[in-house]
Structure formats: structure tokens, C-alpha cells
Amino acid sequence: MDFGDSPDEAAFRGRLRAWLADNNPGLPASSTSDEYWAGQAAWHRSLYDAGFFGLSWPSDIGGRARPSVYDVIVDEELAAAGAPPRPSLGYLVQGILEHGNEDVRARFLPGIVNGRDRWCQGFSEPDAGSDLASLRTRAERDGDDYVITGHKVWTSYSDVADWCLVLARTDPDVRKHKGLSAFRISMRQPGIEQRPLRMINGITSEFGEVLFDGARVPAADMIGAPGEGWRLAMTVVSHEREPGELGYVARYKKLVKELTAAVRAAPERYGPEQVRDLGWAIVEAEMLRLHVCRRLSDRLDGISHGPEGSVDKLLMTQVEQAVGHAALAVGGAAHGGGDDTWLKVYLYSRAQSVMGGTSQIQRNLVAGRILGLPT
Amino acid sequence: MDVRLSPEQRALRDAAAQVVDRLGPRTVRDLDDRERAGKLDAAVDASGWRELRTATDGGAPWASGVEAALVAEELGRGLADAPYLGPTLAAELRRATGAPPAAAPETVALTPDLTAVACLAGATAAQGGVAVDAHGAAAAVVLVPAPGGHTLATVALADPGAAAEPVDLTRAAVALDPAAAVVAVPGQARLLSDEAEVRWTALGLALTAADLVGTMRGAVDLAAGYAKERRQYGAPIGSFQAVQHLLADAFVAVEGARSATLHAAWAVDALPADEALAAGAVAKAYASRAARGVCETAIQVHGGIGNTWECLAHVHLRRAILATDVLGGAGPSLARVLDHHRIGGARGLR
Numbered sequence: 001m002d003f004g005d006s007p008d009e010a011a012f013r014g015r016l017r018a019w020l021a022d023n024n025p026g027l028p029a030s031s032t033s034d035e036y037w038a039g040q041a042a043w044h045r046s047l048y049d050a051g052f053f054g055l056s057w058p059s060d061i062g063g064r065a066r067p068s069v070y071d072v073i074v075d076e077e078l079a080a081a082g083a084p085p086r087p088s089l090g091y092l093v094q095g096i097l098e099h100g101n102e103d104v105r106a107r108f109l110p111g112i113v114n115g116r117d118r119w120c121q122g123f124s125e126p127d128a129g130s131d132l133a134s135l136r137t138r139a140e141r142d143g144d145d146y147v148i149t150g151h152k153v154w155t156s157y158s159d160v161a162d163w164c165l166v167l168a169r170t171d172p173d174v175r176k177h178k179g180l181s182a183f184r185i186s187m188r189q190p191g192i193e194q195r196p197l198r199m200i201n202g203i204t205s206e207f208g209e210v211l212f213d214g215a216r217v218p219a220a221d222m223i224g225a226p227g228e229g230w231r232l233a234m235t236v237v238s239h240e241r242e243p244g245e246l247g248y249v250a251r252y253k254k255l256v257k258e259l260t261a262a263v264r265a266a267p268e269r270y271g272p273e274q275v276r277d278l279g280w281a282i283v284e285a286e287m288l289r290l291h292v293c294r295r296l297s298d299r300l301d302g303i304s305h306g307p308e309g310s311v312d313k314l315l316m317t318q319v320e321q322a323v324g325h326a327a328l329a330v331g332g333a334a335h336g337g338g339d340d341t342w343l344k345v346y347l348y349s350r351a352q353s354v355m356g357g358t359s360q361i362q363r364n365l366v367a368g369r370i371l372g373l374p375t
Numbered sequence: 376m377d378v379r380l381s382p383e384q385r386a387l388r389d390a391a392a393q394v395v396d397r398l399g400p401r402t403v404r405d406l407d408d409r410e411r412a413g414k415l416d417a418a419v420d421a422s423g424w425r426e427l428r429t430a431t432d433g434g435a436p437w438a439s440g441v442e443a444a445l446v447a448e449e450l451g452r453g454l455a456d457a458p459y460l461g462p463t464l465a466a467e468l469r470r471a472t473g474a475p476p477a478a479a480p481e482t483v484a485l486t487p488d489l490t491a492v493a494c495l496a497g498a499t500a501a502q503g504g505v506a507v508d509a510h511g512a513a514a515a516v517v518l519v520p521a522p523g524g525h526t527l528a529t530v531a532l533a534d535p536g537a538a539a540e541p542v543d544l545t546r547a548a549v550a551l552d553p554a555a556a557v558v559a560v561p562g563q564a565r566l567l568s569d570e571a572e573v574r575w576t577a578l579g580l581a582l583t584a585a586d587l588v589g590t591m592r593g594a595v596d597l598a599a600g601y602a603k604e605r606r607q608y609g610a611p612i613g614s615f616q617a618v619q620h621l622l623a624d625a626f627v628a629v630e631g632a633r634s635a636t637l638h639a640a641w642a643v644d645a646l647p648a649d650e651a652l653a654a655g656a657v658a659k660a661y662a663s664r665a666a667r668g669v670c671e672t673a674i675q676v677h678g679g680i681g682n683t684w685e686c687l688a689h690v691h692l693r694r695a696i697l698a699t700d701v702l703g704g705a706g707p708s709l710a711r712v713l714d715h716h717r718i719g720g721a722r723g724l725r
Contacts, residue, residue, distance in 0.1 A: 001378050001441050003641050009376060069376045263718045275718060279660075279709040282716060283635075286657050291634035297378040314627045366626055367619035371599045374614040 003293060005073070013073050019050050020081040027084045032344040034205040036084065037157060044087045044115035053086055054113040056299075057093055061109035068299040071244060072292060079253030090245035092119055092165060095236035098305065099182070099224035108163075108184055108223070120161035120187070122152040122210060123233060130361050132167075133176045133230060137212065139168035139183065144219055146170070148185060148212040154355070158208040159194050161187045165236070166212070167229050180229030183217045191215035201347035235305045240356045241313035244292040248316060252285040252323050255345060259330045274329045281326035284319040291315060307369035310362040317352045317359055324349025378637060380445070388445045394418045395453030403685050406456060406544055416457040416511065419450075425462040428578070430470040440578055440643030444585035444636060451589025451698070452596075454690055456545040458482060460582055460701070461508030465516045467578055468492075471571040472527050473564025482508050484515035484530060484551055490703040492575070493551070494518040500530045500551040507701055509547040519557065524566035528557045543697035544690050573648040579702045580655030581639040586698040587662040588636050591629045594673035594691040598622060602676055618676060625672045628665035635661045649715065656711035663704035666695040 005013060023046060027039045047053040048062075055070040057063025064070075074086055089112060096108055111117030128135035137150025148168055158164065164185050171179035191214040197207040224232045239245045259278055263270050295312065298304070324346040331342020353359040367373045380388065398415035400406050419425065424446045427438040443463060450459050461482030468483065469476060484493040484504040493504030495517050506515035512532055518525040530551050541547050567575075599622055602613030612618050639658035642651040670692035674681035681688045699705075713719065 001380055001384060001637065001641060002645075003376055003378055003638055004645060005376060067377075072376060260716055260718060264716075267719045275713060276709065278718065279713050282712055283657050283660050283709065287631050287635045287661050290638040291631060293376060293378050294634050294637065297376065300377060300379065311627050311630050314624070315631050318631075360620070363620040363623035364616065366623035367613075367616075371595075371613075371619075371622055371626060373599065373602060373619050373622065374611050 003290075009070065009073060012070060013077060016052055016074065016077045017081070019052070020077060020083055023050065024081050024083040026082070028341070032201070032203070032341050032348065034203050037160065037205045040084070040087065041115060041118060041160075043084055047086060048114050053115075054093075057109075057113060058097075061093075061097075061105065062113040068244070068296040069293070071247065072249075072289070072296055075247055075250040075292070076253070076289070078247075078250040079257065082254055082257070083250075085250040085254075086247040087115070088246040088248070089119065090247075091236050091239035091242075092121070094239040094245065094303070094305070095165075095232050096223055098235050099228060099232040101224075103220070104184075104223055117163060118157070118161050119163045119165060119184075120155050120158040120210075121236070122155050122158075122164045122166035122185075122212075123237075124154045125151055126153055130358055132233065133180070135167060135169065135180070137166070137168040138172075139166075139170045139181060139217075141170075141219070142216075145216045146183065146219055146222070148183070148191075148215045148217060150212050152210045152212070153197075153208075155208050155210045156206050158187065158210050159196055159205070163187060164210065165223070166217075167233050170226050170229075174227070177230040178227055180233070181226050182223045182229040182232045184221045184223060185212075185215060185217040189215055199348065200350065201344040203344070203348075237357055238305050238307070238309040241309035241316075241362070242295065243288055243312055243316045243319075244296045246316075248320070249285070249289045249292055252281075252288060252319055255323050255327065256281050256285045259326055259342075263330060270330065277322075277326040277329040281323045284322040288315060288319045307365050310357075310365040311370070313356060313362050314359060314366070320349045320352040378641075380441075384442060384445060387442055388449060390422065391424065391446045391449035392453070394422065395449055395455045399450075399453035399455050400545070400687075400690075403544075403687055403690060406690070412456050415455060419455070419457045419459060425459060426466065426476070428463050428467040428470060429476050430473075434470070434473065436467070436470060436644070439645075440581050440640040441637070443578070443643075444581050444640035447582045447585040448589035448592075448633075448636075451586040451694065452593040454545050454590070454593060454687070454694060456510070458508045458510050458512065458546070460546070460586060460698075461506070461512065461515075463582065464575070464579055467575050468516050468518075468527055468567065469560070471575060472560070472567050473562075474527060474560050475562045477514075479513040480511050481529070482506050482512040482515050482532075484517045485701065487550075489548075489700040490707055492518055492572075494520060494525065495528065495530070495557050496520055498557060499553060500555045500557060501553045503553065504530070504551040506530075506532055506549045506551060507546065507697070509549045515551065516560070517557065518567065518572075519559070521566055524568050525572065526563055526566060527560040529560055530555045530557055541697075543693045545694055546697060548697065570648045573652050574643065576702060577639070577648065577651035577655040578643045580652070580659040580708070581636065581643055583698045583701045584632070584636040584639055584655070584658040584662040587666040587695055588629060588633045590691050590694045590698065591625070591632065591662075591666050591669040594670050594688060595622065595625050595629060597687055597691070598625070598673040598676040605678075612676070621672045621676060625669040628669050632658070632662040632665045653712060653715035656708040656715070659703070660705050660708035660712060663699040663708065666699060667692075670695050 054063040056068040139146040170181040193211040195209040327342040328346040334340040514529040635658040639654040642654035673688040
């Protein structure tokens with residue numbers, strides 16, 4: 001067991017650190033500013049073109065086929081440099097790798113990995129949140145196409161997406177989990193209406209609603225077999241719950257570093273309760289870094305799509321919300337105006353226990369699928 | 376980086392698990408079974424686990440902090456009532472000064488609040504101290520101040536069997552006899568430097584964190600097992616979401632604590648002393664906070680039974696209280712973390 005760098009890893013770290021010294025775009029975090037998303041596509045392509053993104057994915061889709069633990073190094077160095085985190089889309093790649101046929105993998109994945117194509121994810125609906133399998137968006141066959149009709153919500157970044165991974169009902173006559181299929185549908189067509197939603201911290205570029213009214217998708221762009229949509233969705237969300245896949249350690253470490261610097265610069269301004277909140281945020285963020293080291297090392301034995309993502313999601317949520325509490329305690333709410341970044345960080349942290357499956361759903365999964373408690 | 380356990384580390388962990396599952400207490404009544412406890416002690420003795428941190432010819436320990444922590448975790452999980460933590464920490468002090476291994480069973484003495492190793496300046500133990508994990512130990516190692524560092528001494532221990540009921544029902548903690556003599560450990564080759572003391576503390580934090588992880592895991596296993604058996608309203612209580620969520624949170628806390636603890640155990644030998652100490656403090660802060668909550672959950676899930684002496688849940692909690700207090704729990708550990716980040720941890724947090 002070794003948490004240290006191998007010679008190859010150390011050399012990679014050195015190259016990344018040197019590259020970051022010249023190529024850090026200095027964007028604010030996505031959670032606090034609409035500016036982040038405007039610059040995110042360029043950041044993704046820049047990181048990818050320099051050889052620092054998609055490290056563990058197969059080379060035939062544009063990955064670097066490196067051991068998964070290299071992502072730990074990326075997260076650590078991004079945080080140390082105060083750079084934006086790596087793009088959070090590994091869960092899409094994992095879902096398509098696992099369920100797509102060879103044609104779909106070859107057509108869809110390289111553009112996701114290299115950042116030329118931008119995707120959003122159309123799963124949740126107004127009446128299908130935690131109970132996702134009850135979703136009502138329909139996909140009806142029409143010649144070589146399917147026609148999509150329905151209402152999706154919480155579709156992050158849908159307004160800038162080229163494509164949407166949409167989950168729709170292809171067979172209304174079978175049990176609810178069985179009748180779902182997954183498609184890649186173009187967002188650049190008539191029959192799609194976008195409605196951005198404003199989050200509680202004021203940002204408008206992340207959350208949205210998407211209305212599909214007769215939008216078309218070629219049948220060849222179905223991912224997996226008809227009726228395989230639920231299984232694909234579960235693969236996607238299991239990885240959407242993993243901080244190692246999302247790269248969020250970099251975000252938390254960066255925030256904690258900035259808060260630490262603030263207290264160090266003017267310690268007389270902070271009392272024991274504020275310092276205590278910061279102390280726990282440091283401990284939590286470090287725990288998550290180490291937990292990701294463990295999970296990504298386990299992947300050296302092969303990837304798992306199992307319920308441990310729910311454990312990771314609950315840990316990650318505690319970390320994000322501990323960092324949020326420290327942000328509010330140390331950074332303050334800026335009542336008199338001025339920079340309200342820390343208030344925004346705090347308010348955004350409340351979404352972490354909902355997005356990607358609520359903490360209550362994760363606890364159900366841990367209880368049933370890991371602890372084996374009866375239903 | 377590859378933080379998977381090696382095949383040898385897995386084998387060591389499995390061996391420790393087998394011993395404690397075979398000979399550890401399965402009920403509170405088992406704690407009074409001297410024959411069983413004697414067999415467990417003999418098995419631990421024969422295994423050589425207490426010598427993991429003794430010196431090889433070159434002075435390095437036989438095994439790293441990782442191996443030592445894996446054993447601590449399994450012994451904690453099975454509520455092993457055989458000494459391990461104390462002898463291991465005593466052996467580490469001897470190794471650090473180049474002193475030969477103890478001839479008779481030995482542990483360490485800590486300050487009365489258990490947050491640091493006892494440091495006795497006089498000819499007797501009048502300054503006070505508490506020997507932890509003292510079952511079967513003839514003496515406890517303490518520090519003696521010396522120019523430029525510390526030297527080691529021992530204080531003979533009375534039979535802990537005569538002491539009052541310990542907090543931790545699986546491990547004795549015995550106050551030093553104030554009149555007992557402080558006797559220099561023979562054969563010390565060098566002073567215990569401040570750096571060596573920091574590294575020793577890092578080992579202690581990692582081992583106590585590992586003990587907490589194990590104790591927590593055992594408590595979750597116990598409570599989840601009970602929740603599957605115990606029926607109310609015509610159904611196992613483990614089918615109720617309110618109970619499920621308590622146990623799920625407990626399981627998640629153990630996993631977080633384990634990730635931090637594995638790193639702390641690795642850091643003991645692999646990182647500079649101050650970073651090893653910080654890694655230990657992160658793990659200990661996290662594991663201490665988690666362990667109290669997890670063991671409380673185990674009691675809650677057992678309901679009324681959980682509040683009786685006969686239920687093992689409180690044995691887990693009591694073991695966790697000792698492991699938490701040895702070298703400091705959440706508060707002192709958080710202060711160490713803040714010190715490491717140079718943000719005034721000493722201000723009211725200790």
C-alpha cells in the first residue's frame with residue numbers, strides 16, 4: 001500500500017504543475033458564477049489537448065489508458081494551483097462505455113472526452129424525481145427515427161449543450177423500469193424549448209427545464225437495447241455519485257485553501273467557532289481526497305458499477321456541506337454588499353444532498369444493497 | 376500510488392480477524408471467562424503482532440504502520456481483551472532510543488488526561504500518570520526529561536485485577552502508584568528526540584484511529600444483525616426506513632474514517648514527522664467524532680436492551696471512549712490539524 005507517487009506519477013505531476021503555471025484560466029468555481037460555464041468548454045479542450053483529461057479512459061475514444069489513480073494527481077494539482085476542477089462528465093463516459101454498442105461508442109465518446117461536444121442529461125421530470133422510473137417522456141417510433149415528447153427538469157447546462165442523454169419510455173405496456181430506453185438527441189433542433197432556472201445562490205446557467213415537443217432522434221442513436229434505459233441510467237447515476245469520477249476534491253480543496261489563507265492573514269478577526277468550522281472543513285476535504293485514492297486504487301482491479309457510489313455520495317455531501325458551513329462562518333454573508341462569493345458557495349452546497357439522488361435515496365441503497373437490511 | 380492492501384497485508388488482516396473471531400468475547404459474559412481471555416492472549420502473543428514495531432538489525436521496525444494498524448482494526452472490531460496498543464507503543468519508544476525489547480510484558484503510561492505520554496521528572500511517579508492497556512503488564516514506559524530530548528524509564532505496575540471496573544471493559548487503565556520508583560531503561564543508545572516523539576505520537580494517533588474504525592465496524596455489524604432479527608409491528612425493525620438511515624449513516628462514517636486512517640498509518644513511516652502527525656490528527660479527529668456517533672447508533676438500534684449491561688453495544692462505546700482519549704480525541708486532534716495549517720489551533724480549541 002503506497003499513497004506516494006511512483007517515478008512515472010511524479011514525472012506526470014511535474015509536467016502538469018509546469019503546464020498549470022502558464023495555462024490556469026483562473027475561472028471562479030461553477031457553483032458561484034455564471035462566468036465559469038462560459039469558459040468551461042475552452043478549459044476542457046485546453047486540459048484535454050495538453051494530455052491532462054480523460055486519463056483513465058481507453059485510447060480508442062481519446063483517453064490515455066492510464067491507471068485511474070492519475071486523476072488523483074490531477075485533482076491535487078488543480079487545487080494547489082487554484083485552477084478550475086476537471087470537467088465532471090465521467091459518468092456519461094462510463095454509462096456509454098458499459099451499455100453502448102461499438103458504433104455508438106465510436107461515434108459518441110471521442111467528442112465527449114475531447115470537449116468538442118457538450119452534453120446534458122435528461123433524466124428527472126416534474127413528476128419523476130426520486131421515483132425516476134415513473135417518468136413519462138415518450139419516444140415513439142416513426143420510420144428511422146424516434147419522436148420525443150415530454151418535460152425534463154434539473155437538466156444541468158442544457159442551454160449550452162449540443163446533445164442530451166435522454167431517458168424516455170419506448171414501451172408503455174411493460175412494468176415501469178422495463179419500458180425505458182436511452183438516446184442521444186440533438187439539442188439543436190426545433191421541438192425543444194429551454195427554460196433556465198435560477199438557483200438559490202442566484203446563478204442561472206446551471207439548472208434548467210427542457211420541453212421536448214416532437215423532437216426527433218435517429219433510432220441508431222439509441223444507447224443500449226430497447227428497454228435497457230433503466231440499467232444505463234443506474235450505471236450513469238452510480239458514477240455521478242463518485243467524487244473520483246466528478247473531480248470534486250479539487251473544488252473542495254481549493255475552497256478550503258482560500259478560507260485558510262483568509263484566517264491566516266487576519267487571525268484576530270476570527271473566533272473559536274469560526275476556526276472550528278474551518279478545521280472540520282479541512283479534515284473533511286482531506287478525508288475525501290484519501291477516500292478517492294482508495295476508490296481509484298480499487299479500480300486497478302477493474303471498475304465496479306455497484307452501490308458503493310452511494311457511500312461516496314453521502315461522504316461527498318458531508319464534505320461539501322462542511323465546506324459550505326466554513327464558507328459562511330469564515331467568509332461571511334457580505335450583508336453590506338461587496339463580494340458575496342462565500343455566501344454563494346454556502347447556498348450552492350445545499351444542492352449536493354439532492355442532486356444525483358437525494359441523501360435519503362442513498363441511505364436506502366446503502367441499507368438495502370450493502371447492509372442487506374430487509375425491505 | 377496504489378493504496379490497495381498487498382497480498383501479505385491482506386493475509387495479516389485475515390489472520391488477525393480469524394484469531395479474534397475465534398477467541399474474542401462474543402457476549403458481555405464472555406469478558407469474565409478467564410480461560411478464553413488467556414487463550415486469546417496466548418494467540419496474540421504467539422502471532423508476534425506485539426513485536427511489529429520492535430527493531431530489526433538496522434533499527435527499522437519489522438513492519439510499517441499499515442500492518443500495525445490493520446491488526447489494531449481487527450482487534451478493535453472483535454473487542455479483543457488482550458493487550459496490543461500499549462505494548463506496541465512501548466516497543467516503538469524502545470526502538471526510537473535503541474533500547475533492547477522489554478524482557479517482561481510492558482505498556483506505556485500517559486498523562487492523567489491521556490493526551491500525551493507521561494513525562495516524570497522525579498525519582499518516583501508522584502507527578503502522576505495512567506498506564507493504558509495494562510492487563511498483564513509488569514511495567515509502564517514513561518519519559519524522563521534530559522538535555523536535548525528525553526530518556527526512557529519504567530514504572531512497575533500493580534496487578535490491574537485489583538483496580539476498579541475500567542471504562543473500557545476490554546482494556547485496563549491503571550493509575551501509577553505515586554510512590555513507585557522511576558527506573559531508567561537500560562541499554563538506550565540515544566535520546567528520544569523531539570522528532571522521534573512526534574513520529575511516535577503519529578503512530579499512536581494512527582493506531583487509536585484504527586482501533587476506533589474496528590470498534591465502529593463491530594458496532595455496525597452488531598446493530599445491523601440485531602435489526603434483521605428483532606421484530607416489531609410484525610416486521611424486522613431493519614425494514615423501517617428510520618432505522619435503515621441510522622445504520623446507513625453509521626456505515627458511511629466508518630468508510631470515511633477508514634480512508635483517513637489508512638493514510639495516517641502509511642504516513643507514520645513514509646512522510647516527514649510533522650506531516651505524519653498531521654495525517655494522524657486528521658484521521659483521529661474524523662474517527663473520534665464518527666465513533667461516538669456510530670456506537671451511540673448501535674445502542675439506539677438495540678432499544679431498551681441496548682441500555683443494559685448485557686448488550687455488547689456499550690462495550691463498543693466504552694472501547695471507543697478509551698481509544699478516543701488516548702493521545703486526544705476530536706478536539707485536541709482538530710487543534711493539531713489547525714496548528715499544522717498555521718491557523719492558531721491553540722486558541723481555545725484544545
